[in-house]
Amino acid sequence: MNSRPDDPTPTILHHSLRHLRAFLAVVESGSVTRAAEICFVSQPAVTQALSKIEKTAGLPLFSRTPQKIFANAAGETLARRVTRAFGYLDPALAELSPRLTITATTAQLKSLIAVRETESFTLAARKLGLSQPAVYRAVGQLEEEAARPLFERTSYGIVATRPAQALAQAAKLAFLELEQADADMAELTSAEIGRIVIGATPLAKSYVLPKAIAAFRKQRPNLPLQINEGPYPDLLLALRRGEIDFLLGALRVPAPVSDVEQRVLFYDTIVLVAGNNHPLAARAKITGEELAAYPWVVAHAGTPIRRYFESVFGDAGTSAPKSIVETGSLILMRELLDSSDHLGCTSRLQAEAEIARGLMAALPFDLSHTSRPIGVTSRKDWLPTAAQQAFIDLLPTRPDG
Numbered sequence: 001m002n003s004r005p006d007d008p009t010p011t012i013l014h015h016s017l018r019h020l021r022a023f024l025a026v027v028e029s030g031s032v033t034r035a036a037e038i039c040f041v042s043q044p045a046v047t048q049a050l051s052k053i054e055k056t057a058g059l060p061l062f063s064r065t066p067q068k069i070f071a072n073a074a075g076e077t078l079a080r081r082v083t084r085a086f087g088y089l090d091p092a093l094a095e096l097s098p099r100l101t102i103t104a105t106t107a108q109l110k111s112l113i114a115v116r117e118t119e120s121f122t123l124a125a126r127k128l129g130l131s132q133p134a135v136y137r138a139v140g141q142l143e144e145e146a147a148r149p150l151f152e153r154t155s156y157g158i159v160a161t162r163p164a165q166a167l168a169q170a171a172k173l174a175f176l177e178l179e180q181a182d183a184d185m186a187e188l189t190s191a192e193i194g195r196i197v198i199g200a201t202p203l204a205k206s207y208v209l210p211k212a213i214a215a216f217r218k219q220r221p222n223l224p225l226q227i228n229e230g231p232y233p234d235l236l237l238a239l240r241r242g243e244i245d246f247l248l249g250a251l252r253v254p255a256p257v258s259d260v261e262q263r264v265l266f267y268d269t270i271v272l273v274a275g276n277n278h279p280l281a282a283r284a285k286i287t288g289e290e291l292a293a294y295p296w297v298v299a300h301a302g303t304p305i306r307r308y309f310e311s312v313f314g315d316a317g318t319s320a321p322k323s324i325v326e327t328g329s330l331i332l333m334r335e336l337l338d339s340s341d342h343l344g345c346t347s348r349l350q351a352e353a354e355i356a357r358g359l360m361a362a363l364p365f366d367l368s369h370t371s372r373p374i375g376v377t378s379r380k381d382w383l384p385t386a387a388q389q390a391f392i393d394l395l396p397t398r399p400d401g
Contacts, residue, residue: 009193010056012078012185013178017089017106019049020082020178023061026050027079030068040102053078057185074188081181084383085174092170096146096163103145109171111138112150112160116168119157169241173379176242183385195224196388199235201249202328203268203350203374208248208395215394223387231300231328236260239379245388247377248395250304250347263376266398270308270370271348272363273355275337281361288316291365295323297333297344308370309345334359349374 012020018039025035026046036043054061061075071079089109093100114124115135125132143150150164160168179194186193200209205227213225228235228244236256238244251262272291274281280290292313299305313320325342327333330351333344337360344351344360354360376392378384384392 011179012053012056012082012181013106013175015049015053015056017104018102019053021086022046022049023053024079024082024086026062026069027071027075030070032069058189058191059185074185077184077188078181080383081177081184085177085181088170088177089174092163092167096142096148096167100142100145104142105138106175108138108142109167109175111135112142112164113168113171115139115151115158116160116165119159121158172242177383180383180385183387187386192220192223192387194385194387195226196391197226197228197244198391199228199230199239199244199247199249201232201235201247202330203250203347204248205229206330206353207347207349208265208374211396212391212394216391219390219394220387232303236377239377242379245378245384246382246392249374249377251373251375251377252304253373259380260377261380261382262373263378264373265375265395266373267371268350268374269348269372270305270345270367271351271355272312272365272367273333273337273344273346273351273360274363275340275342276358276361278337278341278343278361280343280363284364286363286365288313289318291343292316292318292321294321295325295340295342296321297325297327297336297342299328299345300326304372305345305347308367308372312345312365312367330354 018041022035022039022041022045025038026032029035029038032043032046032050036046039046050062057074057078059074061071061078063070063072090101093104110128111124111130111134114127115121118124118127121132121136121139125135128135139150146163148163149161150167151158151160153159183192183194198204198209209227216225228238230238232249232252235244235247235249239247240257240259250268251264255262280286280294296309298309310320325332325336330346333342333346334354336342337344343363348362351360351362355362376395
């Protein structure tokens with residue numbers, strides 16, 4: 001769930017990291033005085049930080065007695081998010097310099113992230129709406145504290161060093177937690193903040209998402225939903241960077257990387273399809289040799305569907321077709337099948353509606369052994385907001401939805 005960059009409403013992320021650390025220190029110690037000592041700031045500074053954070057949250061975060069200050073349910077909810085944010089951030093800061101856990105600012109880290117992503121101080125400044133000297137100075141302050149350069153100039157641009165990449169990634173995930181803190185606070189007052197960003201493969205777009213979105217809209221009619229499409233590797237990278245909340249589609253076995261986890265919703269199989277007027281469309285039985293004689297529309301190399309497609313010809317002991325169009329678009333496949341003698345290999349569930357409407361025909365070729373898991377991929381230890389969890393709970397858990 002990502003807030004809009006042009007939203008002027010004050011958010012938890014607008015508070016300084018020092019104020020958020022003071023808030024956590026009060027929660028953990030139960031004392032403003034003790035928190036001031038832990039954070040090396042004055043007691044009035046801590047009191048002011050708490051007041052500002054409560055104002056942003058829109059509700060009280062503490063209960064007070066003469067002896068102690070206690071986080072209430074809202075305060076504990078916020079503390080959980082802030083703790084998770086620093087759990088990402090502090091190890092990466094400490095790796096560069098222990099003092100950075102005290103001195104690093106949100107502005108500096110945002111500049112680091114922008115330069116890492118754009119590989120240019122000029123483009124980073126434009127992205128952040130700042131001057132180039134301001135971005136250069138912010139990164140320079142981090143480099144000075146770390147006592148090492150964070151970027152290297154190459155013929156391709158400015159490339160982040162490995163520690164800088166790790167810090168930028170940690171900062172992105174930390175800031176995402178703070179954005180989700182706003183959603184958590186809004187949930188407590190029956191308000192809605194932010195949006196849900198979903199990475200979707202072709203099957204998810206055509207089969208999984210439409211019914212889930214329709215059902216979600218009945219529960220939450222106003223919360224924006226953003227569906228990001230693209231090849232699986234791009235969506236996986238966006239997921240790991242915190243740019244999407246979760247990914248829907250075919251799962252990889254085993255999981256592609258150690259920092260994500262997968263949950264199966266249901267299983268799908270592969271189907272071979274043709275245009276209604278194709279010579280093979282009316283056949284009762286088809287051999288692998290006959291299939292190899294035609295051009296094909298198939299998924300990209302490395303995808304589960306493509307591996308199953310290639311196994312059709314391997315199992316038949318014949319060479320795979322050389323005339324291949326690679327695409328994840330069912331629309332392109334459908335139109336090619338309708339206007340030529342191309343054949344297609346795709347998800348059975350994805351093609352189900354097209355076949356039912358008579359827009360393409362399923363070929364009589366047994367692929368019942370091609371069962372593959374379809375489900376949700378998320379970052380490991382991801383803590384969804386109430387809205388995100390509500391959406392996931394509406395996803396189908398069997399092929400008939």
